[in-house]
Amino acid sequence: MEYLIKEAARRSARYLEVLRGRSVAPPPEAVERLNGFDVPLQEEPIAPLKVLAELDEFGSAATVASAGPRYFGFVTGGTLPAALAANVLAGAWDQNAVFHVASPPTAFLEEVCRRWLIELFGLPPGAGTGFVTGATMANLSALAAARHALLERLGWDVEAQGLFGAPPIKVIVGAEVHVSVLKALSLLGLGRERVVRVPVDGQGRMQPEAIPALAEPAIICVQAGNVNTGAFDPAAEICAIAQASGSWVHVDGAFGLWAAACPDRKHLAAGIPSANSWATDAHKWLNVPYDSGIVLVRDPQHLKASMSSRAAYLIAGDSREPSHYTPELSRRARGVEVWAALRSLGRSGLADLIGRNCRHARRFAEGLKSAGYDVLNEVVLNQVLVSFGSADRTREVVTRVQEDGTCWCGGTEWQGNAAMRISVSSWATTEEDVARSLQAIIRLASG
Numbered sequence: 001m002e003y004l005i006k007e008a009a010r011r012s013a014r015y016l017e018v019l020r021g022r023s024v025a026p027p028p029e030a031v032e033r034l035n036g037f038d039v040p041l042q043e044e045p046i047a048p049l050k051v052l053a054e055l056d057e058f059g060s061a062a063t064v065a066s067a068g069p070r071y072f073g074f075v076t077g078g079t080l081p082a083a084l085a086a087n088v089l090a091g092a093w094d095q096n097a098v099f100h101v102a103s104p105p106t107a108f109l110e111e112v113c114r115r116w117l118i119e120l121f122g123l124p125p126g127a128g129t130g131f132v133t134g135a136t137m138a139n140l141s142a143l144a145a146a147r148h149a150l151l152e153r154l155g156w157d158v159e160a161q162g163l164f165g166a167p168p169i170k171v172i173v174g175a176e177v178h179v180s181v182l183k184a185l186s187l188l189g190l191g192r193e194r195v196v197r198v199p200v201d202g203q204g205r206m207q208p209e210a211i212p213a214l215a216e217p218a219i220i221c222v223q224a225g226n227v228n229t230g231a232f233d234p235a236a237e238i239c240a241i242a243q244a245s246g247s248w249v250h251v252d253g254a255f256g257l258w259a260a261a262c263p264d265r266k267h268l269a270a271g272i273p274s275a276n277s278w279a280t281d282a283h284k285w286l287n288v289p290y291d292s293g294i295v296l297v298r299d300p301q302h303l304k305a306s307m308s309s310r311a312a313y314l315i316a317g318d319s320r321e322p323s324h325y326t327p328e329l330s331r332r333a334r335g336v337e338v339w340a341a342l343r344s345l346g347r348s349g350l351a352d353l354i355g356r357n358c359r360h361a362r363r364f365a366e367g368l369k370s371a372g373y374d375v376l377n378e379v380v381l382n383q384v385l386v387s388f389g390s391a392d393r394t395r396e397v398v399t400r401v402q403e404d405g406t407c408w409c410g411g412t413e414w415q416g417n418a419a420m421r422i423s424v425s426s427w428a429t430t431e432e433d434v435a436r437s438l439q440a441i442i443r444l445a446s447g
């Protein structure tokens with residue numbers, strides 16, 4: 001066993017070393033070699049060392065180098081060294097984070113992380129937390145808590161009775177709402193299309209004066225960090241409007257919520273603590289391994305009421321039971337990596353990571369502007385949108401950048417314009433990586 005684990009560690013270390021220098025998108029030949037996996041399942045067992053060797057031989061070169069320093073696609077963090085090491089140990093632990101009795105350390109670490117995160121984000125100290133797969137499930141869990149709270153007030157037990165015959169709930173979103181919020185609403189029976197869409201400005205920020213008058217309590221979904229521009233909805237104004245009608249404000253802060261942990265960017269998150277629930281990702285800006293998201297709810301009872309399930313053999317103790325706050329019962333111990341990342345960074349390390357990535361984004365924007373290209377957004381966070389001229393031209397440059405392999409950026413469309421997205425989210429990115437990537441992008445765009 002010891003030799004096998006050392007061999008896995010040796011191959012992992014070599015993988016990460018090669019990663020810094022290689023093409024960010026895998027070369028087509030490497031993807032072709034995945035066919036090496038395509039064999040009929042053999043009859044006899046195979047030694048674990050050989051299984052590992054095959055995985056490395058056929059798999060490693062075909063990976064996207066998203067753990068490396070020059071991957072700027074979607075919103076993708078790498079994995080901090082401490083988080084990766086914790087992932088290895090937690091893999092050996094193989095704990096089920098379902099109940100305290102099934103895994104005291106993982107339940108305990110979730111509680112420690114709950115307190116740390118609440119402090120970092122400036123949220124109410126008593127908020128409840130669930131450690132889920134990502135912001136999609138965090139949005140789902142928070143909106144389930146919202147659905148519970150609003151219907152309970154109207155005397156309807158949605159967990160018991162479902163939505164058939166229930167009083168309707170109005171849901172308000174910005175026109176640039178993230179698709180995962182709509183997906184969560186659809187899964188909860190609240191519907192993707194029956195939402196009220198509030199107009200947004202040129203950065204994608206909801207215009208609070210356009211929120212319709214609310215006679216009944218509604219759910220208002222605020223966005224902290226638009227996936228294209230990085231812009232924040234005006235949370236303070238929206239929360240004030242919500243309070244007047246007893247509405248529930250949910251914040252999708254998949255990556256933007258982390259701005260609150262950086263003194264230099266904290267102003268963006270003003271008003272956010274007045275909301276009722278928050279969703280964020282750890283696998284984006286906290287740089288822990290996939291999959292890892294966090295839901296926070298001001299009144300933990302609402303989250304618990306919507307998530308907990310009871311059976312005679314599932315005996316709950318007196319301490320916080322992790323599965324009372326998540327859609328899952330059995331679950332991997334994601335809190336371990338969240339703890340390791342926060343413990344290794346400390347408050348200043350986290351602030352520095354967020355601040356540094358934002359500075360890198362501004363550097364990209366300045367470099368592209370001085371080369372004559374249009375930056376379509378105000379670069380307030382870690383997101384940059386750039387146009388290289390016509391839509392066709394912009395799409396062609398995106399393809400060239402991806403094929404060149406120095407870095408990787410995705411394409412998007414922003415309010416009718418084709419754009420390339422640059423999202424700087426990794427602890428591993430240095431000034432030099434930014435300079436090298438900028439040089440490559442400008443060379444490819446001018447060629």
Ligand SMILES: *Cc1c(COP(=O)(O)O)cnc(C)c1O
Pocket residue numbers: 075133134135136137178180181225226227252253254255281293
């Ligand atoms: C990434 C993202 C999500 C979805 O997060 P997953 O971790 O992919 O489930 C939701 N909202 C925003 C704003 C995002 O950027």
